[in-house]
Amino acid sequence: xxxxxxxxxxxxxxxxxxxxxxxxxxxxxxxxxxxxxxxxxxxxxxxxxxxxxxxxxxxxxxxxxxxxxxxxxxxxxxxxxxxxxxxxxxxxxxxxxxxxxxxxxxxxxxxxxxxxxxxxxxxxxxxxxxxxxxxxxxxxxxxxxxxxxxxxxxxxxxxxxxxxxxxxxxxxxxxxxxxxxxxxxxxxxxxxxxxxxxxxxxxxxxxxxxxxxxxxxxxxxxxxxxxxxxxxxxxxxxxxxxxxxxxxxxxxxxxxxxxxxxxxxxxxxxxxxxxxxxxxxxxxxxxxxxxxxxxxxxxxxxxxxxxxxxxxxxxxxxxxxxxxxxxxxxxxxxxxxxxxxxxxxxxxxxxxxxxxxxxxxxxxxxxxxxxxxxxxxxxxxxxxxxxxxxxxxxxxxxxxxxxxxxxxxxxxxxxxxxxxxxxxxxxxxxxxxxxxxxxxxxxxxxxxxx
Amino acid sequence: xxxxxxxxxxxxxxxxxxxxxxxxxxxxxxxxxxxxxxxxxxxxxxxxxxxxxxxxxxxxxxxxxxxxxxxxxxxxxxxxxxxxxxxxxxxxxxxxxxxxxxxxxxxxxxxxxxxxxxxxxxxxxxxxxxxxxxxxxxxxxxxxxxxxxxxxxxxxxxxxxxxxxxxxxxxxxxxxxxxxxxxxxxxxxxxxxxxxxxxxxxxxxxxxxxxxxxxxxxxxxxxxxxxxxxxxxxxxxxxxxxxxxxxxxxxxxxxxxxxxxxxxxxxxxxxxxxxxxxxxxxxxxxxxxxxxxxxxxxxxxxxxxxxxxxxxxxxxxxxxxxxxxxxxxxxxxxxxxxxxxxxxxxxxxxxxxxxxxxxxxxxxxxxxxxxxxxxxxxxxxxxxxxxxxxxxxxxxxxxxxxxxxxxxxxxxxxxxxxxxxxxxxxxxxxxxxxxxxxxxxxxxxxxxxxxxxxxxxxxxxxxxxxxxxxxxxxxxxxxxxxxxxxxxxxxxxxxxxxxxxxxxxxxxxxxxxxxxxxxxxxxxxxxxxxxxxxxxxxxxxxxxxxx
Numbered sequence: 001x002x003x004x005x006x007x008x009x010x011x012x013x014x015x016x017x018x019x020x021x022x023x024x025x026x027x028x029x030x031x032x033x034x035x036x037x038x039x040x041x042x043x044x045x046x047x048x049x050x051x052x053x054x055x056x057x058x059x060x061x062x063x064x065x066x067x068x069x070x071x072x073x074x075x076x077x078x079x080x081x082x083x084x085x086x087x088x089x090x091x092x093x094x095x096x097x098x099x100x101x102x103x104x105x106x107x108x109x110x111x112x113x114x115x116x117x118x119x120x121x122x123x124x125x126x127x128x129x130x131x132x133x134x135x136x137x138x139x140x141x142x143x144x145x146x147x148x149x150x151x152x153x154x155x156x157x158x159x160x161x162x163x164x165x166x167x168x169x170x171x172x173x174x175x176x177x178x179x180x181x182x183x184x185x186x187x188x189x190x191x192x193x194x195x196x197x198x199x200x201x202x203x204x205x206x207x208x209x210x211x212x213x214x215x216x217x218x219x220x221x222x223x224x225x226x227x228x229x230x231x232x233x234x235x236x237x238x239x240x241x242x243x244x245x246x247x248x249x250x251x252x253x254x255x256x257x258x259x260x261x262x263x264x265x266x267x268x269x270x271x272x273x274x275x276x277x278x279x280x281x282x283x284x285x286x287x288x289x290x291x292x293x294x295x296x297x298x299x300x301x302x303x304x305x306x307x308x309x310x311x312x313x314x315x316x317x318x319x320x321x322x323x324x325x326x327x328x329x330x331x332x333x334x335x336x337x338x339x340x341x342x343x344x345x346x347x348x349x350x351x352x353x354x355x356x357x358x359x360x361x362x363x364x365x366x367x368x369x370x371x372x373x374x375x376x377x378x379x380x381x382x383x384x385x386x387x388x389x390x391x392x393x394x395x396x397x398x399x400x401x402x403x404x405x406x407x408x409x410x411x412x413x414x415x416x417x418x419x420x421x422x423x424x425x426x427x428x429x430x431x432x433x434x435x436x437x438x439x440x441x442x443x444x445x446x447x448x449x450x
Numbered sequence: 451x452x453x454x455x456x457x458x459x460x461x462x463x464x465x466x467x468x469x470x471x472x473x474x475x476x477x478x479x480x481x482x483x484x485x486x487x488x489x490x491x492x493x494x495x496x497x498x499x500x501x502x503x504x505x506x507x508x509x510x511x512x513x514x515x516x517x518x519x520x521x522x523x524x525x526x527x528x529x530x531x532x533x534x535x536x537x538x539x540x541x542x543x544x545x546x547x548x549x550x551x552x553x554x555x556x557x558x559x560x561x562x563x564x565x566x567x568x569x570x571x572x573x574x575x576x577x578x579x580x581x582x583x584x585x586x587x588x589x590x591x592x593x594x595x596x597x598x599x600x601x602x603x604x605x606x607x608x609x610x611x612x613x614x615x616x617x618x619x620x621x622x623x624x625x626x627x628x629x630x631x632x633x634x635x636x637x638x639x640x641x642x643x644x645x646x647x648x649x650x651x652x653x654x655x656x657x658x659x660x661x662x663x664x665x666x667x668x669x670x671x672x673x674x675x676x677x678x679x680x681x682x683x684x685x686x687x688x689x690x691x692x693x694x695x696x697x698x699x700x701x702x703x704x705x706x707x708x709x710x711x712x713x714x715x716x717x718x719x720x721x722x723x724x725x726x727x728x729x730x731x732x733x734x735x736x737x738x739x740x741x742x743x744x745x746x747x748x749x750x751x752x753x754x755x756x757x758x759x760x761x762x763x764x765x766x767x768x769x770x771x772x773x774x775x776x777x778x779x780x781x782x783x784x785x786x787x788x789x790x791x792x793x794x795x796x797x798x799x800x801x802x803x804x805x806x807x808x809x810x811x812x813x814x815x816x817x818x819x820x821x822x823x824x825x826x827x828x829x830x831x832x833x834x835x836x837x838x839x840x841x842x843x844x845x846x847x848x849x850x851x852x853x854x855x856x857x858x859x860x861x862x863x864x865x866x867x868x869x870x871x872x873x874x875x876x877x878x879x880x881x882x883x884x885x886x887x888x889x890x891x892x893x894x895x896x897x898x899x900x901x902x903x904x905x906x907x908x909x910x911x912x913x914x915x916x917x918x919x920x921x922x923x924x925x926x927x928x929x930x931x932x933x934x935x936x937x938x939x940x941x942x943x944x945x946x947x948x949x950x951x952x953x954x955x956x957x958x959x960x961x962x963x964x965x966x967x968x969x970x971x972x973x974x975x976x977x978x979x980x981x982x983x984x985x986x987x988x989x990x991x992x993x994x995x996x997x
Contacts, residue, residue, distance in 0.1 A: 253634065
């Protein structure tokens with residue numbers, strides 16, 4: 001398998017750097033193994049595994065830079081790649097926003113790697129699929145699922161002495177269970193670094209319960225409702241919002257973080273005071289790469305970022321915007337420290353479980369998943385999308401009956417101002433997110449889809 | 451995009467630049483490398499035969515092999531500067547077999563006799579391993595071998611032969627035109643793709659194809675800092691199955707519309723479009739917010755193409771109908787029982803929707819698909835009735851068909867081919883009618899141009915679409931621009947509200963360059979032709995909010 005140790009990676013990077021004739025040079029080296037198994041109609045449809053190892057070289061003359069990549073590691077190929085990057089750099093147009101490379105950085109030692117995941121083999125994947133299909137077959141339900149596992153490393157280095165190395169593993173599992181007559185559907189989508197924390201059978205059983213419970217859904221009038229959003233439902237909306245916390249767009253006047261009259265909304269109270277969002281690469285439930293461009297596996301060389309260290313950071317505190325992401329170019333222009341955007345983020349919550357939140361609800365809708373979310377207006381962060389795979393009506397603290405799917409038009413900014421309660425955060429889509437009770441959530445039409 | 455061979459575009463050292471999640475496959479190479487010929491046909495045939503023989507000797511009952519060289523050149527700019535230029539090449543072999551009634555697939559970048567033989571053996575081993583979990587054996591529709599043939603996109607100018615400097619100059623000129631006309635910001639991009647694909651199968655086909663595609667696009671942003679507002683307008687180009695001649699901006703291919711609008715057929719004037727875009731983005735700043743309610747919609751082909759894609763293209767994919775995409779994209783409301791009635795009214799009598807892999811200048815057009823089936827054209831919806839699906843060789847028997855529709859595709863040599871959308875297009879009306887004629891007949895309506903926000907449920911019933919430009923129509927005339935417009939409808943109700951079509955002179959194609967499907971996700975490029983079309987009484991919502 002193409003997982004190089006820190007020492008092996010450094011040796012290759014140092015060798016490549018020694019070939020440089022450019023003003024500056026950076027090298028990214030990454031590799032790994034990616035495996036998957038896919039099934040539908042209770043049968044495995046495809047499965048595969050691929051190894052990769054790749055090196056990417058960026059050479060710079062003045063403000064001109066060029067990148068070349070290679071998958072061969074003999075000395076002649078490495079040197080040839082360096083020469084090619086230099087040739088491309090010489091011919092490239094000047095980049096007025098080019099920033100000189102960073103010197104040595106101190107990176108955190110994060111726990112993104114799990115040996116259990118690295119040990120996955122085709123038999124393991126087949127068993128994981130069987131554990132998911134088998135309970136469905138026995139209950140006359142139909143399973144369609146996908147598991148993808150990645151084990152990889154990324155190393156970065158440059159001619160100014162920067163070096164970083166990170167090893168990581170990840171597993172993403174998704175399962176859709178449908179009733180034989182197609183009138184009920186349920187879903188689960190756990191993601192982990194350590195596969196020993198994943199049970200495809202347990203996740204499938206959750207999806208089975210939702211499938212069976214969502215049969216014979218009743219139509220409710222669209223309108224504004226109090227909703228309880230499971231983290232699998234709210235994650236994409238929050239993720240979209242967090243991807244837009246870029247200072248440059250805000251300063252340029254084309255972001256929801258732009259301030260009327262110019263500047264950004266940094267320091268403004270934009271959300272309910274219970275909203276606090278942080279990122280922390282050392283969090284054991286959500287370990288992250290210690291530098292930008294981390295993650296494993298890429299066949300064509302890692303890096304991709306300039307190597308700014310990731311550290312614990314507060315983005316929103318008690319509803320107040322505390323940080324925006326600054327590229328190095330924009331930070332210099334504005335005279336502030338550069339801040340890389342977060343990898344995964346953590347939204348703090350309370351101690352209530354989802355069940356307790358349902359119990360404390362007089363009237364509301366439980367949303368277990370949203371689907372096909374698309375931006376409608378970047379100015380207001382308005383998104384549209386639909387509920388999917390299990391939506392339920394709550395009355396007097398109990399789930400009363402399944403309801404037909406709704407289309408929503410809502411902004412996460414408005415949503416996070418309408419907070420009724422926050423539960424205990426759980427991992428969803430590479431983030432930690434609490435279940436949320438939100439008032440006045442806007443559903444605009446009904447869908448017949450199951 | 452979540453692919454093993456995805457790399458960040460970093461050609462100019464713009465760290466971590468991701469432009470719309472655009473995937474780049476393969477190794478970055480020099481511009482000159484893109485023009486070098488690949489392996490000659492005789493060698494490819496020899497290598498292909500090694501795969502076919504190796505698989506057969508290991509027990510495969512069917513084998514196909516694809517030797518693919520995939521070339522990409524992408525250019526990205528903003529305002530006065532080049533952000534990135536990416537040249538990439540990916541070369542390798544994918545081998546697909548049937549053994550013990552089950553598919554197996556393996557791929558390798560080791561394009562040597564030994565590498566290929568080993569890869570073929572792996573494919574057979576995977577098929578045999580998966581056979582243990584298989585409940586029904588694969589049934590493949592017969593396909594007579596076509597012998598040694600070749601096909602090439604009929605391009606006039608190979609985009610890879612045009613100097614990069616010319617492309618940069620054109621994009622920077624485009625940006626300057628936008629800035630000179632009031633834009634606050636502008637980004638412009640040019641995507642060019644060449645697939646050099648060799649296909650061989652145990653049916654006796656040896657097919658060499660050279661496929662070209664191009665997509666110029668931009669986004670213009672107008673900003674009012676004092677008011678804290680911004681508005682964008684995207685390009686009205688379409689990605690095309692053409693060479694660089696698409697950039698010629700021929701006057702003969704322009705269709706003048708109302709309010710100074712210009713429609714582009716098979717030739718695009720990017721500088722003119724950017725000039726108009728900047729002016730229109732500024733107009734959007736002061737456009738009237740829409741009053742929610744029912745309106746008759748007049749939809750331009752550059753807008754309607756996406757509605758066709760989502761509400762007809764995807765629901766008529768047979769693999770979705772059967773449940774193979776249930777865990778990702780979803781299933782379909784257009785079920786087999788509806789189709790079997792031969793009377794399921796998908797749309798009004800005016801609605802005739804064809805699938806094809808043959809229409810000139812389009813993204814889906816090829817000589818043969820990725821399992822050796824010659825390109826075809828077939829009806830999906832005839833006079834409003836659902837009559838067929840999109841099916842490939844291992845599916846068509848389910849429909850009682852005897853031959854594949856020829857719409858199998860893999861996005862790279864190391865991806866397994868599966869059913870992908872062909873061009874799906876709405877036929878123009880037979881009565882002479884221009885857009886202006888159509889608008890004259892509308893009392894209360896909205897004329898929508900351009901691709902905007904889009905969302906549809908997992909069975910393709912309920913959708914919502916935005917657009918780039920919205921014009922209010924009152925008593926047969928355009929009275930001004932609207933803002934905050936999106937329409938919501940049920941697919942069947944929407945297509946049954948189709949009330950009028952413009953004629954063939956107004957017919958244009960819309961395209962999607964990076965349509966995603968499958969797990970792991972693969973992209974494909976597809977066009978959708980239509981004339982400007984009227985839909986009556988569609989529900990329009992107001993999307994304006996304050997935060």
